Every structure is written in structure tokens, then in C-alpha cells.
Amino acid sequence: MTATALRHDWTLQEARSLFELPFNDLLFRAQTVHRQNFDPNEVQVSTLLSIKTGACPEDCKYCPQSGHYNTGLEKEKLLELEKVVAEARAARDKGASRFCMGAAWRSPTVKDMPYVLDMVREVKSLGLETCMTLGMLKPEQAAELAEAGLDYYNHNLDTSEKYYSHIITTRTYQDRLDTLENVRNAGMKVCCGGIMGMGEDEDDRVGMLVQLANLPQHPESVPVNMLVKVKGTPMENVEDLDPFEFIRVLAVARIMMPASHVRLSAGRETMNEQMQALCFLAGANSIFYGEKLLTTSNPEADADMALFRRLGIRPEKREQCASETQDEEAIVGALEYEASRHLFYDASLESA
Numbered sequence: 122m123t124a125t126a127l128r129h130d131w132t133l134q135e136a137r138s139l140f141e142l143p144f145n146d147l148l149f150r151a152q153t154v155h156r157q158n159f160d161p162n163e164v165q166v167s168t169l170l171s172i173k174t175g176a177c178p179e180d181c182k183y184c185p186q187s188g189h190y191n192t193g194l195e196k197e198k199l200l201e202l203e204k205v206v207a208e209a210r211a212a213r214d215k216g217a218s219r220f221c222m223g224a225a226w227r228s229p230t231v232k233d234m235p236y237v238l239d240m241v242r243e244v245k246s247l248g249l250e251t252c253m254t255l256g257m258l259k260p261e262q263a264a265e266l267a268e269a270g271l272d273y274y275n276h277n278l279d280t281s282e283k284y285y286s287h288i289i290t291t292r293t294y295q296d297r298l299d300t301l302e303n304v305r306n307a308g309m310k311v312c313c314g315g316i317m318g319m320g321e322d323e324d325d326r327v328g329m330l331v332q333l334a335n336l337p338q339h340p341e342s343v344p345v346n347m348l349v350k351v352k353g354t355p356m357e358n359v360e361d362l363d364p365f366e367f368i369r370v371l372a373v374a375r376i377m378m379p380a381s382h383v384r385l386s387a388g389r390e391t392m393n394e395q396m397q398a399l400c401f402l403a404g405a406n407s408i409f410y411g412e413k414l415l416t417t418s419n420p421e422a423d424a425d426m427a428l429f430r431r432l433g434i435r436p437e438k439r440e441q442c443a444s445e446t447q448d449e450e451a452i453v454g455a456l457e458y459e460a461s462r463h464l465f466y467d468a469s470l471e472s473a
């Protein structure tokens with residue numbers, strides 16, 4: 122198995138040519154690259170918690186948390202540390218290996234930082250990998266988070282530079298690139314991707330992937346989201362994206378960033394199992410597992426386990442400390458339980 126060389130000099134034309142391949146050729150190529158870099162039957166599993174919900178000053182047109190739109194979302198203040206730790210422990214016991222915490226902020230304030238740093242330390246001490254998304258970061262904030270033990274920072278580009286102003290006006294594309302650079306310089310891993318189906322065209326999808334692949338270092342995680350259309354946001358009635366086009370994005374991301382985890386992220390609940398299986402075939406090898414994906418619901422954990430079982434997928438193994446091995450045992454246990462459950466029929470549940 123030879124790992125594919127990482128490139129940072131992709132041209133738009135090269136990426137376009139990949140998108141234009143016949144679907145089967147594209148998937149075959151993506152799966153070949155995938156197998157050179159990963160175990161094709163392993164998927165990394167993360168859990169996501171919203172630590173501060175709603176009333177965000179930014180105007181991202183897809184987002185129910187933006188204070189600019191009335192989506193009926195219940196706002197919540199920054200969660201207490203104890204609550205976050207309890208959720209992280211529960212996620213770990215359900216088998217997650219990474220715990221992602223998201224706050225609806227433009228950027229963290231001086232007042233917020235100590236709480237956030239405590240969250241990182243406490244969640245990390247449970248043996249979980251930590252990830253946060255808190256908006257824009259200054260170099261010193263990134264350094265503080267890294268010092269507290271934050272492993273990953275999520276900050277998405279969302280779309281191409283060309284289409285960006287149709288989606289967000291309160292921060293620039295360059296602001297986003299600056300935050301990504303600050304995160305890298307602080308020594309953290311980068312989680313960065315985008316959202317498909319926001320009315321962009323294929324050239325925008327190409328442009329976003331070229332931007333990501335030509336960063337000085339590929340993001341370790343590349344979340345590819347399908348827009349979840351939320352009533353009250355400007356995107357509520359945008360036209361559906363062809364599901365095959367979405368799968369093409371995953372496949373091209375896999376080819377251009379061969380060693381990154383490509384995450385099948387928001388919007389998964391609207392995808393049937395066949396579509397999710399095709400996404401895995403295209404090279405997606407990370408999902409969020411659990412009941413909530415920030416403010417949009419995520420497929421029930423049991424359904425995920427059942428799908429893993431039917432596809433022969435295992436949660437990704439990592440070199441790790443004892444507590445992380447326990448995490449894996451927990452998720453393998455959950456898979457085995459799910460596998461054995463259908464053997465027993467409990468009639469008393471039928472009327473529940």
C-alpha cells in the first residue's frame with residue numbers, strides 16, 4: 122500500500138477534470154486513493170456538543186444560530202463546565218473518540234476564554250481528543266487553546282472565495298484564512314471544510330476544494346456538509362443539490378487531500394443508507410455520532426450502529442492511551458450489542 126504524495130499545487134482545471142469524470146471512474150479513483158491511505162472499512166467517530174447556542178452576531182445565511190434570522194431556536198448561554206464534562210463523559214461511554222464543542226460566537230471574548238480553556242482541560246482529562254469551534258481566533262487565543270491541550274480547531278471556509286459574499290457579509294474570506302493560519306501556527310490540527318447545496322455552482326465547489334488542498338498543510342479533517350435547510354433562514358427554499366454531485370465532492374476531496382479524514386457531516390439525516398454507503402465508498406471516513414449535531418438533529422445512534430454493522434464498518438483504531446482503548450471497546454461493544462439485538466424480539470416493545 123503506497124500512500125499518495127500530498128500536493129498543494131492543484132489547479133482549478135485539474136480539479137474540474139476530476140469532477141467531470143464519469144461517476145464510476147471517479148469513485149474507483151477515489152476508492153483507490155482511499156485504500157492507499159486508510160483502512161477502507163474504518164470510520165472515525167466524533168460527538169458534537171453546542172456549548173453556547175444562538176444569538177450569533179454573524180449573518181451566515183444557512184445558520185439557525187445567527188441572530189439576524191428568526192428561526193425559533195432556543196438560545197442558551199455558555200454551558201456550565203460540569204454539564205460539558207458530563208456530556209463528554211457520556212459521549213466517551215457511547216464510543217466517541219473525539220469531543221467537539223461549538224459556540225455561536227464571532228470570536229471568543231476575554232471574559233469567555235478562561236471557561237473555554239477549563240472545558241478543554243477537563244474534557245481532555247477524560248481521555249478524549251478535543252475539538253472546538255468558537256469563531257475567529259487571534260494568534261494569542263489560538264496559542265492559549267493549544268497550551269490548554271486543544272487538539273483540533275474547526276473553522277470552515279464554507280464555499281469558494283467567489284461565492285462567499287452571497288453567504289456571509291459580516292466576516293471576510295481572508296478573516297477565515299487568517300484564523301486557519303493562527304490555528305496552524307499554534308500547533309493545532311485543522312478541521313476545515315464547507316457546505317454544499319447553498320445555491321453555489323460546480324465551479325464554487327471546485328474552488329473551495331482547490332483552496333483547501335492548496336493550504337500550506339491539508340486540514341487533518343475536512344467536513345463536507347449538505348445544507349440543512351432551516352425555516353427562517355435565507356436558505357430555507359434553496360434548490361436541492363443533486364445527491365450524486367454531493368458524492369462527487371467527497372470523492373474529489375479524497376483524491377486531492379488523500380491523507381485527510383473526510384467527514385460526512387451535517388445533512389446526513391436526510392440521506393438514506395444507500396447514499397451514506399456511497400459516501401463511504403467515495404472516501405468519507407469520519408462521521409458525527411450521537412443525537413445532536415449542534416442545533417440540527419443527527420440520525421439516531423442506533424441507526425448509525427446498525428448501518429456500520431450492515432456495511433462491515435468498524436470505528437477507527439488509533440494508537441492511544443488506556444482510556445482511549447476503553448473508548449474503542451465501548452463502541453465495539455455497542456456494535457456487538459446492535460448486532461445481537463435483532464436476534465431477540467421483545468413483543469412488549471411493540472406497543473411502546
Ligand code: SF4
Binds near residue numbers: 226
Ligand atoms: S455559522 Fe457560526 S458564525 Fe455563522 S452565524 Fe452560525 S454560529 Fe455564527
